[in-house]
Amino acid sequence: MSNSIRNGIRAGSTFAVIIIFLELIGFTVIGSTLIGKVLGNAPQSGAMPPVINLVIFLGLLGLWNGANAAKPDPRGQTFSQALTAGVAAGAFCGLWVAIYALIMGYIQSLGIDLRVYLSAISPESNALSLFGLPGTSAALAHLGLQTGMGALGALLALGLRSGLWRRTAGSGWASTRRGVSGVVAQVRRFPYAVYVMYGLLAIIMIAAPHAWGSYWNYITGTVGIYVIMGLGLNIITGLAGQLVLGYVAFFAIGAYSVALLTAPQPQNIRMDFWPALLIGIVLAGLTGVLLGLPILRLRGDYLAIVTLGFGEIIRIMLRSDLLTPLTAGPHGVRDIGQPALFGMSLSSDVNFLYLILLAMVLAIFITNRLQNSRTGRAWVAIREDEVAAKASGINVFQSKLLALAIGAAFAGLGGVLFASRNQFTGPEDHALMVSINVLALVIVGGMGSLPGIILGAFALKGLPEILRELENYRLMVFGALLVVMMILRPEGLWPASRPRLEKKDRSAPPVREEEPAPMDAEGVKNANHS
Amino acid sequence: MPITLETRQVTKMFGGLTAVDSVDLVIAEQSIASIIGPNGAGKTTLFNCISGFYKPEKGQVLFMGTPIQGLATDAIAHLGMSRTYQNIRLFSNMTAMENILVGQYPHLKNGWMDAILRHKRYNREETASIAEAKRLLDFVDLTNLGDNLARNLPYGAQRRLEIARALANKPKLLLLDEPTAGMNPQETDEMTTFIQNLRDQLGMTILLIEHDMRVVMGISQQITVLDYGVKIAEGTPKEIQSNPRVIEAYLGPGAAQLSERFRKQKRHLHENA
Numbered sequence: 034m035s036n037s038i039r040n041g042i043r044a045g046s047t048f049a050v051i052i053i054f055l056e057l058i059g060f061t062v063i064g065s066t067l068i069g070k071v072l073g074n075a076p077q078s079g080a081m082p083p084v085i086n087l088v089i090f091l092g093l094l095g096l097w098n099g100a101n102a103a104k105p106d107p108r109g110q111t112f113s114q115a116l117t118a119g120v121a122a123g124a125f126c127g128l129w130v131a132i133y134a135l136i137m138g139y140i141q142s143l144g145i146d147l148r149v150y151l152s153a154i155s156p157e158s159n160a161l162s163l164f165g166l167p168g169t170s171a172a173l174a175h176l177g178l179q180t181g182m183g184a185l186g187a188l189l190a191l192g193l194r195s196g197l198w199r200r201t202a203g204s205g206w207a208s209t210r211r212g213v214s215g216v217v218a219q220v221r222r223f224p225y226a227v228y229v230m231y232g233l234l235a236i237i238m239i240a241a242p243h244a245w246g247s248y249w250n251y252i253t254g255t256v257g258i259y260v261i262m263g264l265g266l267n268i269i270t271g272l273a274g275q276l277v278l279g280y281v282a283f284f285a286i287g288a289y290s291v292a293l294l295t296a297p298q299p300q301n302i303r304m305d306f307w308p309a310l311l312i313g314i315v316l317a318g319l320t321g322v323l324l325g326l327p328i329l330r331l332r333g334d335y336l337a338i339v340t341l342g343f344g345e346i347i348r349i350m351l352r353s354d355l356l357t358p359l360t361a362g363p364h365g366v367r368d369i370g371q372p373a374l375f376g377m378s379l380s381s382d383v384n385f386l387y388l389i390l391l392a393m394v395l396a397i398f399i400t401n402r403l404q405n406s407r408t409g410r411a412w413v414a415i416r417e418d419e420v421a422a423k424a425s426g427i428n429v430f431q432s433k434l435l436a437l438a439i440g441a442a443f444a445g446l447g448g449v450l451f452a453s454r455n456q457f458t459g460p461e462d463h464a465l466m467v468s469i470n471v472l473a474l475v476i477v478g479g480m481g482s483l484p485g486i487i488l489g490a491f492a493l494k495g496l497p498e499i500l501r502e503l504e505n506y507r508l509m510v511f512g513a514l515l516v517v518m519m520i521l522r523p524e525g526l527w528p529a530s531r532p533r534l535e536k537k538d539r540s541a542p543p544v545r546e547e548e549p550a551p552m553d554a555e556g557v558k559n560a561n562h563s
Numbered sequence: 564m565p566i567t568l569e570t571r572q573v574t575k576m577f578g579g580l581t582a583v584d585s586v587d588l589v590i591a592e593q594s595i596a597s598i599i600g601p602n603g604a605g606k607t608t609l610f611n612c613i614s615g616f617y618k619p620e621k622g623q624v625l626f627m628g629t630p631i632q633g634l635a636t637d638a639i640a641h642l643g644m645s646r647t648y649q650n651i652r653l654f655s656n657m658t659a660m661e662n663i664l665v666g667q668y669p670h671l672k673n674g675w676m677d678a679i680l681r682h683k684r685y686n687r688e689e690t691a692s693i694a695e696a697k698r699l700l701d702f703v704d705l706t707n708l709g710d711n712l713a714r715n716l717p718y719g720a721q722r723r724l725e726i727a728r729a730l731a732n733k734p735k736l737l738l739l740d741e742p743t744a745g746m747n748p749q750e751t752d753e754m755t756t757f758i759q760n761l762r763d764q765l766g767m768t769i770l771l772i773e774h775d776m777r778v779v780m781g782i783s784q785q786i787t788v789l790d791y792g793v794k795i796a797e798g799t800p801k802e803i804q805s806n807p808r809v810i811e812a813y814l815g816p817g818a819a820q821l822s823e824r825f826r827k828q829k830r831h832l833h834e835n836a
Contacts, residue, residue: 399679402678402679402681403675403678403679406673406675406677406678406685406689407664407668407671407673407674407678407689408673408674408675408678409678410657410661410664410665410668411665411668413654413656413657413661414654414657414665417653417654417655417656417657418652418653418654418655420616420652421648421652421653421654422654422665423635423636423637423640424614424615424616424636424637424640424645424646425637425640425645425665425666425668425669425728425732426637426640426641426668426669426732427637427665427668428635428637429637435675439675531656531657531658531661531710531712532658532661533658533710534658534660534661534664534693534696534709534710535658535659535660535697535700535707535709535710536707536709536710
């Protein structure tokens with residue numbers, strides 16, 4: 034019994050810290066607003082959401098707290114033990130939050146504006162977090178809410194035999210994936226079905242941009258560009274295993290190529306879009322080769338740091354006074370040329386989305402063909418064991434260089450499309466965050482996995498656009514998502530699978546991948562041999 | 564008899580330590596030669612000098628008559644030399660088939676442009692290489708295991724797969740670094756027969772490092788003994804077994820006399836009986 038109380042107090046205190054932290058950064062207001070969207074009582078922008086939303090938000094957290102605290106002991110747990118733990122966790126969490134409310138109420142009664150210190154805490158948001166009550170009553174309300182929800186959560190967890198939900202969700206996702214793959218495999222048996230499938234996909238891609246409206250076209254376009262870049266970085270990092278953190282540099286080179294070649298300022302070359310597109314891709318690829326020549330002999334962390342520096346250097350150079358006459362410096366380049374075909378402009382959002390989707394399909398096509406070819410296998414071999422790859426006759430340096438060049442060319446393509454669509458590009462479009470975004474989507478999707486990249490791009494670029502309120506918290510959500518991913522799906526949303534070459538039509542894998550390796554190949558591999 | 568591999572005065576130093584000291588080695592075509600020696604004698608270092616992982620400070624390595632010291636590992640692989648490792652080094656997250664396909668790398672011509680275009684020649688080569696990989700799978704007795712990830716295979720299968728990957732290069736010389744390490748007696752016997760078959764059926768020249776004396780004495784035509792980087796003996800299994808310097812290297816000074824006395828006693832007992 035005392036054990037469950039102790040566990041409950043520990044879990045509850047942790048949760049209290051989380052809740053207070055969320056209060057301090059103003060996330061509770063955002064969360065309540067999001068709940069408002071679901072309930073249909075969302076406030077106008079800037080206004081505070083209704084108190085009931087915050088109660089629901091904190092209540093949900095409280096449920097989670099209780100459920101978490103009552104996580105069953107492997108040795109078995111009685112009803113009362115679980116309930117005790119839940120109540121203890123809720124009460125303790127409530128106690129801390131109540132103390133926070135008391136302090137906040139006191140500060141507010143003194144008339145101090147906390148915005149000077151904590152930008153997220155305005156008198157209105159403070160009043161909201163006190164449920165619109167005076168300090169003491171608010172503290173009691175918090176305590177009551179958390180205790181009740183803790184107890185409820187514990188009961189819920191016991192009912193669901195906690196842990197089950199996670200397994201269920203996990204296997205549900207796995208079976209969905211298997212189902213999709215299975216359908217694809219089944220359809221592939223019939224030669225014409227493939228064409229029908231591609232035809233359907235094409236019809237959707239042609240029809241959807243007309244139906245969506247410009248806002249969604251913009252978002253889909255961004256996702257498409259990130260898919261292209263993700264595929265490029267996937268070749269470098271996912272297949273060839275070279276951690277490159279300055280990927281944005283190639284993106285910038287593509288963007289600035291098209292900008293400087295087609296815009297009236299600062300160069301006034303005014304080239305047509307299509308040759309500029311080609312030049313942008315080739316230049317980015319060449320930069321990849323030039324960058325790779327000196328640095329690809331580095332491994333792992335060293336390579337990551339050097340490329341990280343390269344990405345930043347490009348951005349800083351674009352900002353610098355030195356290059357201002359050439360690149361317009363920090364102001365950026367505007368009026369970038371847009372594509373036209375047979376005298377017809379493709380600059381409308383629908384047409385431009387077609388262009389992006391076409392480029393995306395091309396990128397998917399190329400990656401798909403490369404990854405299971407002799408070249409692609411050489412890349413994966415280098416990722417797996419560089420020494421053995423070399424001894425198998427692979428010219429490791431050339432292969433890595435090729436991977437970097439192709440990956441960079443993809444980024445160049447993305448940059449060209451990005452700059453041309455926005456008709457503007459400046460140094461701040463090419464910040465480190467782009468590299469991190471692309472790397473994160475590759476990791477979240479699943480290194481080396483094609484469907485994973487597409488899924489990852491939707492998850493990391495599409496979702497934040499849909500949840501616009503989270504914009505300011507994108508980094509935090511990234512972090513949280515990555516942590517959750519690493520715990521639940523360490524190999525990504527859609528882990529890479531290797532092709533079946535011996536028996537092509539077998540549906541079930543012969544050995545389950547989860548099975549432990551018969552020997553610790555990793556440890557032995559790195560051991561020095563005399 | 565033509566000579567496949569020859570080393571002349573090969574010397575490799577790490578700082579002040581001379582790991583391999585002026586080693587001469589001559590290996591005839593279609594023979595099985597072994598390098599033995601106590602731990603730390605420089606056997607694997609010599610292997611690494613031959614296969615191009617290390618560049619020897621002094622001396623020459625001749626492969627089919629051409630000097631190869633200082634060439635890159637991949638260039639040497641292209642000349643027809645393959646090796647396996649003391650600690651298995653497979654591409655663990657690739658399937659067994661893919662491992663063998665990577666092994667065929669020097670013999671395939673398709674580049675990245677071919678892969679994107681997928682013309683007739685590309686498809687022909689890809690089909691042929693997959694068929695060849697299946698044949699090799701059968702050869703090392705891994706039929707039906709080809710679509711498993713290499714890391715999911717049992718230990719013995721991993722060893723055989725590593726050899727299959729080396730064979731995919733159609734090597735003229737195969738370097739095996741402790742092929743029977745960690746195997747039970749039955750597996751060891753199978754591996755010994757397997758190595759002999761490689762020579763007899765495929766006409767390969769094989770150089771191996773091995774600690775199991777039953778294997779070494781059973782299949783080698785020629786044995787080289789290293790100790791502290793120096794070649795201390797060379798000859799047929801019979802010659803090596805009775806060489807006092809070899810016995811001393813393994814068992815310590817004085818062991819040779821002891822062994823000689825033991826042998827005499829044994830003969831004496833035998834005669835009396």
